[in-house]
Amino acid sequence: MAYVVTQSCCSDASCVVACPVNCIHPAPGEPGFAEAEMVFIDAETCVGCGACVTACPVGAIVPDTRLREDQRAFVDLAAEYYDVFPHRDRTPVALVPRQRRLRRPGPFRVAVVGAGPAGLYAADELLKHPEIDVEVFERLDVPHGLARFGVAADHVETRRVARLFEQITAQPGLRLHLGVEVGRDVTPEELETRFDAVVHATGAPADRRLGVPGDSLPGVLGATALAEWSNAHPARRDLAAELVAVDGGRAVVIGAGNVALDAARLLVGPMVGAREVLVLGRRGVDAAAFTTPELVGLVGLADPSRPDPVDVLLESGPAPVPEPFPAPGSGVRSRLLTELAQRRPAPGRPRIVLRFDSPVTEVTGGDRARGVRLADGSVVETDLVVGAIGQDWAPVAHQRGRVRPGVYVTGWAKRGPTGFLGTNKACAQETVGALLDDLDAGLGTASSPHAHPSRRVRGLLTGRNSR
Template sequence: MPDSRSGTSPLRVAIIGSGPSGLYAAEALTSQDDVEVSVDVLDRLPAPFGLARYGVAPDHLSLRSVRHTLAAVLDHSAVRLLANVEVGTDISVEELHRFYDAIVFTYGAATDQHLEIPGEDLAGTISATELVNWYCGHPDAAAERVEAAIMAATSAVVIGVGNVAVDVTRVLSKTAPELEHTDMPQHVLDLLATSSIRSVTVLGRRGPAQAAFTTKELRELGELADADVLVDPRDLALDPVSEADIEGERRRERNMQVLADWSTRAKGGGRRTIRLGFFSQPVEIIGRDRVTGVRVERTRLDADGSLGGTGDYTTIDADLVVRSVGYRGMPLAGVPFDTARGIIPHHEGRVLDDDAVVPGEYVAGWIKRGPTGIIGTNKKDATATVHSLIADAPRLPRAAQPDPDAVTTHLSDRGVRYVTVDGWRAIDAAEIALGESRGRARTTLHDRDALLESARWSERD
């Protein structure tokens, strides 16, 4: 398709969110040859990369290395980073339309699902989102709440059997030497090194055949230096539904083999114990001022695959409960939102409002499809959205103020301290220097003021 804007200014695109979806969208925009583009990537945090920085477990160095690929996108001459800019607060969506021909929403799913059971708000009960934010150094982490919960705990229950549940279980169960190679904030390392947690029980409502974790993540639990993994053999007895779920599914077959191996092991000499429990549905978190246990009902799968209770209840002692039952997207003022599904409604990436396309608005990533897939899934998803955007380019309404300086002047006039790619490089250098001062490759800066102060270095040069 030829560029109908030949002889005019480039297509101005704002991408809201600098995580994998946002930067893959920027990459797709700058890789196509049909339309000249100028892309601004906005993010409410001072540092880019979203869940690649604040969601991938710090001990998964190979997965976190995707940040190097994403960083290369920010070096493209047609891409500009405007971090520390919160859309909806510092600038509205309506105002963005004055400066951009198109907006791509890629801000993900940052909040967590709830269990909706009694006792969920007791002290000592936290979400996996809160715990992950804390140990990854998220500036908005509820540090005091998380740290108080961990310091008071000797036994933990993690509710959920996805990869995030396995991540938090692994981090809570590792020794200090096993975490020293990560880029965790120093205060996180220090607290985990003194943790008194000795047992972690992981609970899944359904059976092991339906668990969402990957085999690689699962196996890592059995490789910890000072933790024993225990599985009740009765949880591995397969009903017809589970047999059908496993048949031909290599991941599930491998998971079952790993679990079967663990089920034959007696407890060893590990200082910590990890128990994986299936067919276990939490019905109440017990305690007065703080959590003391979790009441669990034994479940079964009916012939149609639905989950049913057996009336068999047990109580698991716990003074820390971590719920890990999924992420959820949140609405953004001025943008249509499907409350039931927690996503922005769309057709082929084009934002919909009551089934009508909203001109110039697009969506990609988890806020488009829900919290599914891996990091690589977002590349295909973002590319598909960009394909729709480029196809629409000749018909998009033009921005009233397309000059790139117009939006930054607008932000500066409001006192917004936006962070450019040079500011990010300064943050990056500061984290590396801090890590080297402690014999580590990097130490994440978690405090927003510290991040912004580091970004100022680029302004002084």
């Protein structure tokens, strides 16, 4: 029996370290790891010990004997990867670096702003040093950022990452302040005078606007806002009124990344009840940004054994031309797209239709969005327009996460809105490395933080907006 990595993998590489026979790749430091959509287990070498299953925070690894029919593509994906990158050396990799130790005696106190994945991975790295205490400030009343409010509700396995974050926040040495917005309830400068270092992990603020006429009409919303509504984000309750219009009707999703597919599944699902969702990609199908694992999941939606099967169709555009030197996974991707292009709709089922080479030039309608105009002049009528073209993000100048000694940045606030949940782990490790270098060098925030014990932070928050 071999084990197989499936759709929910978020590339944090925890399993790679656990494997006694070095059969999970790409590993950190190997070519392609930084961009990898997922990692792959070599079925030829896997000894079926199950160590990786325990290590995985999102339940992505299953024995091949327990794969569902719609997950079989992951076996082919792994085989394709090892055809291109055989990784013949099976010496267990000593990937666990020796634990770094601070050279200066503590105690040190670090403030982390934002309790999303990046802030919590950074806190976890910092707490490996017994000299460091961490206080995390989160503006919402609940932690975990987009891992709670962005990740799709039907990605049940991925959402299991919450258990890892709960373990991180339960560590002694970490104090979590919920309902405290830095910049409103407490200023960054106030934190800088009370802590040896401040790490900003505030993510990327909002959905990017479509940037075409009509994009601010009622009935136009962003895909992250939609995901947040479906996950009961307190600031999104009023979206329910917008969504009534699409019950039994048609929605258009603009964009062709994973978040666009999340939005499409949500819209045809029972929470919204659209009859048809048209996903419009600006460029050709071969430029679509959704990952192959997400495509595997999408293809499986039509499985008649599901309680609520959904038709998924690829409406137009030529089948992708095979590349002369195909990237690993491109054969499976091509096969799945060809399969979608050949499907015919089943009467009565809700459907998701993917259409490429279709840039949108305008959202039409007077009082609210009623359609989208495409570059060829045609208009697609719709009851709702969802923009899934990424997040706005203001870059911050930094080196390895260091904005200046004592002030750091990590996660989406540092890299922009790219990568997977696990990508924020390596990102936080880099930032914390720069922070530890500065602590060792005696560089930090300008003031003397040891004069301000923790109760002074609580005193600072008393009477302000904190809970």
